[in-house]
Amino acid sequence: MKSAVTVSEKALEASYHVAKLIARQKKPHTVGETLIKAACMEIVRLMLGPNEVKEVNKVSLSADTVKRRIHDMSSDILGTLIKKLLSAEKFALQINERTDIKNKAQLIAIVRFVEEDFIKEHYLFCKEVPERTTGEEIFRVTDDFFKICNIQWSNCIALCTYGASAMTGRKKDRFTKMSLYGKYDGPGGKNGESYSRKESDDRNLHTMVMLFSLKEEVGALAEALKVFKDNQINLYHIESRSSKRHEDSYEFLVECDTRAGNINDAMEQIRAKSFYMTVISRDHKDNTEAVPWFPGNIKDLDKFSNHILSYGSELDSDHPGFTDQKYRERRKYFADIAYFHKHGQPIPRVEYTEEEIKTWGTVFKELTKLYPTHACKEHNHIFPLMIENCGYREDNIPQLEDVSNFLLDCTGFTLRPVAGLLSPRDFLAGLAFRVFHSTQYIRHPSKPFYTPEPDVCHELLGHAPLFADPSFAKFSQEIGLASLGAPDEYIEKLSTCYWFTVEFGLCKQNGKMKAYGAGLLSSFGELEYCLSSKPEIREFEPVKTGIQKYPITEYQPVYYLAESFEDAQRKVREFALSIPRPFAVHYNAYTRSVEILDAKPQVEELVKDIQSDMELLMDALRKI
Numbered sequence: 057m058k059s060a061v062t063v064s065e066k067a068l069e070a071s072y073h074v075a076k077l078i079a080r081q082k083k084p085h086t087v088g089e090t091l092i093k094a095a096c097m098e099i100v101r102l103m104l105g106p107n108e109v110k111e112v113n114k115v116s117l118s119a120d121t122v123k124r125r126i127h128d129m130s131s132d133i134l135g136t137l138i139k140k141l142l143s144a145e146k147f148a149l150q151i152n153e154r155t156d157i158k159n160k161a162q163l164i165a166i167v168r169f170v171e172e173d174f175i176k177e178h179y180l181f182c183k184e185v186p187e188r189t190t191g192e193e194i195f196r197v198t199d200d201f202f203k204i205c206n207i208q209w210s211n212c213i214a215l216c217t218y219g220a221s222a223m224t225g226r227k228k229d230r231f232t233k234m235s236l237y238g239k240y241d242g243p244g245g246k247n248g249e250s251y252s253r254k255e256s257d258d259r260n261l262h263t264m265v266m267l268f269s270l271k272e273e274v275g276a277l278a279e280a281l282k283v284f285k286d287n288q289i290n291l292y293h294i295e296s297r298s299s300k301r302h303e304d305s306y307e308f309l310v311e312c313d314t315r316a317g318n319i320n321d322a323m324e325q326i327r328a329k330s331f332y333m334t335v336i337s338r339d340h341k342d343n344t345e346a347v348p349w350f351p352g353n354i355k356d357l358d359k360f361s362n363h364i365l366s367y368g369s370e371l372d373s374d375h376p377g378f379t380d381q382k383y384r385e386r387r388k389y390f391a392d393i394a395y396f397h398k399h400g401q402p403i404p405r406v407e408y409t410e411e412e413i414k415t416w417g418t419v420f421k422e423l424t425k426l427y428p429t430h431a432c433k434e435h436n437h438i439f440p441l442m443i444e445n446c447g448y449r450e451d452n453i454p455q456l457e458d459v460s461n462f463l464l465d466c467t468g469f470t471l472r473p474v475a476g477l478l479s480p481r482d483f484l485a486g487l488a489f490r491v492f493h494s495t496q497y498i499r500h501p502s503k504p505f506y507t508p509e510p511d512v513c514h515e516l517l518g519h520a521p522l523f524a525d526p527s528f529a530k531f532s533q534e535i536g537l538a539s540l541g542a543p544d545e546y547i548e549k550l551s552t553c554y555w556f557t558v559e560f561g562l563c564k565q566n567g568k569m570k571a572y573g574a575g576l577l578s579s580f581g582e583l584e585y586c587l588s589s590k591p592e593i594r595e596f597e598p599v600k601t602g603i604q605k606y607p608i609t610e611y612q613p614v615y616y617l618a619e620s621f622e623d624a625q626r627k628v629r630e631f632a633l634s635i636p637r638p639f640a641v642h643y644n645a646y647t648r649s650v651e652i653l654d655a656k657p658q659v660e661e662l663v664k665d666i667q668s669d670m671e672l673l674m675d676a677l678r679k680i
Contacts, residue, residue, distance in 0.1 A: 070099040137167075137178050138205045144169035148214035151194065153185075161185050163197055262315045263292065264337040265349065266323070268330040269299050269307040276329065277308065283325045284310070289317035299332075307332070334638070334652070336541070347637060348481065350540040353649035354489045355399045357472065361486075361493065362395050364476035375508060376500035383500055390497040391475040403457040403473055403496075411501050417450040418504040419513045422580040430583050432563055432570040434525040434621075442521055453512060456496055459520050467529035468645065471520070477509065480551035481544075487536025488641075489648060492523060505581065508609065518574025519558075527621040528572070532558060534625050537641055538632035540650060546635045549602030553628065556601050556616040562586065562593065563618045569593070572621075582611050593617050596624055598631035 074095045097112050141147055147169040153161060165180040183197045202209065270276040277296075284291055293311035312319070314337065327333050336347050351357055377383035386409075393404050408416075427436055442448045446458045460471035472486065474493040486493050494515040499507035507514065522528040535558070539550050560573040569587055576583050585591065594600075596616040606612060618624040639654035642662055653659055 064103075066103045070102040073098045073102065137180070138207070140171060140176075141167060141169060141207065144171060145211055146170075146213050147211060148216070149180075149198075149212050150216050151198070163194060165198065165201070262313060263349070264312050264314045264319065264335060266310045266312065266326060266333065266335055267307060268310075268326055268333040270330055280308070280326060280329055283322050283329075284312065284317075287318040287322040287325075289313065289319060289322055332655075334654070347541045348543070350481075350485050351489070351650070353647065354491065357486055357489065357491060358398050360478070360482045361397070361472060361474060363482060364474065364478060376503045376506070380500065387497055390473075390495075393496060394473040394475040397473050399472075403455070403460060403471065405455050405457060406453075406496060408453045408498070412498045413451060413453055415498055415501045415504045416453045416513060419578070419580075420448075420450045420517065422505075423517055423578070423583070426580055426583050427577075430571055430587055431577055432522075432572040433565055434528060435521050435572065435577060438521040438524045441524070448516070453498070454516055456494055456512075456516075459516060463520065463523050466524040467526055469523040469529050469532075471515075480554075481539060481547050484536050484539035484547070484550060484554065487532050488540055488643060488650060489536070490529065490533055492519060492532075494519070505579075514574060514578040518576070518578030521577075522572060522574075525621070527625070531621045531625040531628065533643070534628045534632070537643060537650075538628060538635060540641050541637045541639070542635045543637075549598070552602045552604060552606070553598050553631075555606060556604065556614075557596065557618065557624060560586070560612050560615060561596070561618060561624075562615050563620060563624075569617065585611050586615055591615050596627065598627050599634075602631075 077091065077095050077098065093112070097109050100112050101109050147167050150166040150168070152164040152166065161184065163183045163185045165182075166177060167180040168175055168177045170176070181201050183201070185193060185197055199209075201207075268280075270280060281291075281294075290313040291310060292313065293309070295309050296306050299307040323333075323335065334347065336349050351359070377387070390406075393406070397403065427439060431439075439448070442454070442459070442462070445462050446454045448454055456471050456473060463469040463471065467490070469490045469492060471494045472491050473496050476495070477483075478486075478493055483493060492515075494512075495510050496512055498513060499511045523532070535550060535554055539547055542550065556573075558573060559575040561571075561576075562569050563572050564570075571577055571583055571586055576586050591612060592614045594614060594616050596618045601616050604614060604616075606614070639652045642651045642653055643649075644651055651658065653662065
């Protein structure tokens, strides 16, 4: 039998070579550059010669034909979606952040809009983002996509997030809320300022919380809510809960806007319907009945942590880095980290530059020479532990997250990043929850021994070590608790006491004066000066210390000496009793919240807790 088709020897050889190529690849035959083109080149080489192979090599093929076809199909689907989106005009956007199988952070966008009276939901895009994703980066990726597709931000009427919190990167795996940062002229926004950012700040600054228990009447709550409606007051939040003041009763918490409506009339009408009422407001200066607002739980610190008074990413003209554009950009980077941080999130890790590490090293080297002879024993005891556990070295700036975790294990204190100086009221409120607001940036390299503001050297070398000491941690928290709900004039006194203790305090140990204030422990010049014969030393008494004037940009002419942390704590607690506020406060370490004690049932519950602790103490004493 003869073959119906004559096959040349070269063609036969080429067919074997192609089969061999396919077997080696162990891939689909649609793989372009790595198989189809390679096989064609081999056939041409065997049948036509090596010179003709060059011509085949000029032919461009997709590396993966199937992939190319899928890409073409997806482009067509996206094009159809964009047309529908543009015709719908208004839409809502959901931003998700997930990690793919290669451990890369992916930003996923889902869009919702109305089409033929139905709400349609579609996947919009998936873009890779950097590991340490900032809010600005999330906005940039989204904004770039919008520009390519001619989508207008002004048509985005709502934005929600699902795990895409800024600064968490690919290692974040929890559901959190995020404020999207960006520069656009969306509805209500200003160019160069985030709409959600401004709206959030304004709301926090003009919020009143009314806590009341209604008299037992049918429809009492409905009548109370009608009061707010009739007085044209916008309500942010309403909740009911069992009353801790009156057994078998309920109390209601209403959070409302103070910028519109007849708030005073509403308060009077609610008071007439209630047998108990407390008002807590940031606008307390305009309302003599209101207690100054303070955080009720640790999450409430999110509401004011960005209300800085100075610096942050902006610098005054006399700042060493004012004319240094590179330094100003670096400060903006740190300010963004602080702005987008929320309670419960890990503090983003920072890769400090060689110049920044050199500045830190200069300060670190000089201070560690003085600590053994000038610092208090608590600081000298803890500092080696910081070196061992937190990476304190001359050639390394510790990460706030590592230091915060160490402090949490020691005393329950944690660090929270902040862009600049907070108001005294807000800063002290953080201490009540054992939270210290810490800067993450470093001073300008031109002046390593001077900074007009707190920086990471001040925070980590001066403050952090002593927050690991139980007595000092308790003392700091006492100052914070005393500030909650205090009138403005007492906030000034408490912040002055803080200045002369936690910042520039001296204590007596073994008959000698030692420094425990962070301002001293982070400045080797003033650390030497404070223990010399030049300054005046006075005994720490909160009543007198609280009215002492002090300079900010030069060495202190007066320092206050405490017998011990425990003694200073006792004096602060006694001083707090003189603060005129209509309640006492108690920190609940289990819920990390502050309880207002202004009724007998609450005090009775606290007594039960104390009795339980006393029984445990007595049992322990019997076994010693």
